[in-house]
Amino acid sequence: MEHPELDWNALLWAGGWLAAVLVLFATGLRLPLQTGLAGWRGRVYSAGVILIALGAAVLANVALHLHDVHFDLTREKVYTPSGAAMRAIDEVSREVTVTYFYRSQDAAGRRARDLLAIMARRNPLLKVVAVDPDRDPRLAREKAIQIYNAAVVEAEGRRVLVQGTDETEIAIGIQRVLRGRVITACFLEGHGELPMDNLEYHTHLESGAGHSHDDASSQVVEMPGHGAGRLRRALEAQGYEARKLILATEGEVPTGCTLLVATNPRTTFLPAESAALRAYLRRGGSALLLLDLGFVLEPGLARLVAELGVRPEQEVVVDPLSHYSTNPEIVAVTGYDPHPVTRSVSLTFYPGIRPITMLSTAGDLRATPLLLSSRDSYTRTVKPVGSHAVEPDAAGDKDAAVPPVAGPRVLGVAVEGRLDGNSEPMRAIVVGDSDFASNSFFPYMANSDLLLSAARWLAREERTTAVAARVPVPPLIALTGRQSNAVFFLVVVAMPLLVIALGCVVWWRRR
Template structure:
């Protein structure tokens, strides 16, 4: 049984025991005789004994219930209940953690955060929670150096992290951050037209756009600040990772402090020395995430490295008539995943204009696992000019394509590249747009990126806490979901009303 469920069952059993004790007192009070025939002194001793026994049972029952408190949230939205992931982080604690939370007692949001943290503190004895109103205890706030409301100081093993906010997910991430014994750095590779890690803007695609290569400008795309991965950088920083830029052309080698090298959609070919540096980095036990879109052509050294990792890039685009968004069959939606720590909690991801990966025989000692695949009705076709890449044209040619089968879209590889070398980890995905500012916040795209980075950093055993990304309100649906909504609302619902009306008319004839 899961530890969290065992804790809840344990607390409910104590609550049930308290109810049983109270019912026993009530039954004893009803059934015990008032006249005992023991005389005046005996009757007084009898009455005093009954009172003392009842008080003893009542005190012990309430002390037991207090020591095993049960949290009951009767609100429909479970406003005062911590999220499941936050509770999972608390359940995993094996090291003492202290949280001091500063809030304003007349602030409803701060009061909710206080209640949430107190529930989390009762969940695991390894977590100690102290809530403080700086207006009532200013000396403690001054001693801790806190001058803000709704701020938490998370401490463990001499390390401390300051969290500003009222979201228990941020507190849970703070717990994970303070328990790390090493600094984890994600190095964003630059110098080949990659997505910039500094970009804060995003742009929006209009419906009907089928060119996701972002090569030639399209009149159907809103022109704003270009694609970037600034949102991804901020998500990783919220998870406690350090981020920095890496230019291999000038550094010559991957620095030793780079825990992960992230290659976000390069557009120009690498230099042979850069490919050799990446190969040496992985051979030395490094971790890398390659997102290689259609516009990228690897040079011989990088192609050899990818082949050692078990994949070959195809200059094709995947078309999926069965699982895609709205009318764009090149915006492949993935709803099923191969078993792997990265895909453990994923539900639905989508990839605008993704290339297929051909599995090859990896280097000895390397284990390859496909983690992303298109549906059974998908096929791939060579990339052509932008004007020829319309959705309608692709749909018309689908029947003429004989090689219809699932395509591998992403793999995870681990092992050693040569005997005696350190074990490495790598992830290769045939698209970079899905992690850009435009598409990262939607569905499970951000979950995929965080899960991949956590696996590359050897943190997959812990609970992944989702970082909230503010986005404009919108609903994204697959083609099948849109079709079923249309059938139910536009066809079945009116027909049902007409049918009911007809039955009522027939009964009243």
């Protein structure tokens, strides 16, 4: 069937239909062709057998139609709605109507139509109407639709238009129309953060030395594609609104900001900005703070994050055991403690992440570690970026001579509660890296799943099923150093030598 959770009731009905067909077949084999009954008795017998057989067949097929079961035998489950989409349909508690306009000659449109029909059978509150505008233009004019592969989702007077053939995007549209409130993600800018309006595809390629955080390489390299545009578009696909926020000019976080996102600030906050962030959290706000290596916290901001129970260290985590590709500074996290943010997250990786020291929290705040490096990881001190005008730590060179102490390091923390007795309940997530949220690394592994799950938790939507739209990525084959050398040897050395050898054999046989 198309969903991991089998509909056993439908399977039982399908089994009953099969049993009825087998009984009819077996009965037909055993009934005598000639009974010896003459006259009207023989005719009544024959008519009765025919009526009983037809009645059983009709009733069995009606029962099967009313309790349909669908099997997808393709290896890729092409005709199967995603598990997340089906769980989202299970959570629909109010009537929703989806009118899907497709072109009957389009295979992708027909597939989306069939998937919507399967989803509608899952929950009777979901009503699906599939229309080909070329055959029924009246409904298309009523809904003001002039394009193919468009779904109009309506519920309680609200309407959402979803364009595409992906059932997950339609499931997100259903969640949006049932949400009933506006969620706004405010991206902080003014400190060299990753720009939210960047839409360029960007692939982060390292030099032969790998990803390094030495003094010279810790400077930010500005690239046209380096930004947080993919994160913004993923949030917008969830139905969130996104806007820029410059605290230095606005003076405070607007009340309409459901969550505040700070992705890789590079210059130190002003004291007034740190005070505005504190006031926002005291009002019950939510913040996603991705504080990359080298960012120096203003004293007011340092006190605020210390009250949250965290202290980002000026070090880089090196993990020889669990890392991505061949670089131990690209820390990979494969296991997570139970938390709403990480319950459906698998492997994530963080290029050049700083560790976080857990402190005692203020008020009734609860700080929970989300991300931990492996037991073999250790840290290496890194001087702050020179543009911050902060003097390097004189003890850095002394610490470099001390052998590193291996052990798991906290990389990300989730905090919730009240800052003090007079404040509202707030939520915050602090991670010692922002590269994993950039266009370079957002679509790979489970980085996008973690960020979207964090945003949903901060927006207090963790109780609903997380349905993520597919993130388009450019075709890319990532190879390790050993694999690259093997490909080079095969293409550049082995194949030419093989051609030369074959030529020599042919020459030798024909000489």
